[in-house]
Amino acid sequence: QVHLVESGGGLVQAGGSLRLSCAASERTFSWFGAAWFRQAPGKEREFVSFINWTGTTTYYADSVKGRFTISRDNAKNTLYLQMNSLKPEDTAVYYCAARLGGTYSSRSSYTYWGQGTQVTVSS
Helix, strand or coil: CCCEEEECCEEEECCCCEEEEEEECCHHHHHCEEEEEEECCCCCCEEEEEECCCCCCEEECCCCCCCEEEEEECCCCEEEEEECCCCHHHCEEEEEEEECCCCCCCHHHCCEECCCEEEEEEC
């Protein structure tokens, strides 16, 4: 069992930046591919970004490409999401998740989820 805890959310003005962190309880987290998803009010949870277990492969949703950067520090069992040039439409609860296999952008591929952290971008 891997417990994931997100932090770093908050209120920021459009154009600003935030860095989210996701701390894992187990060192086995380093074996997992990991991702960030987000869910805005009234909408389904959507894929944001993925990173493989070594950190050598990353994918991004088109809506965040060029603005967000995913990274991980396996020595610290921590996943990150650097979010720059934030827009009001980025407002959502952001979740980190971990998986051993399956389609990287599919929610059903992920076994472990954090509780989420709120990001609010004001215009």
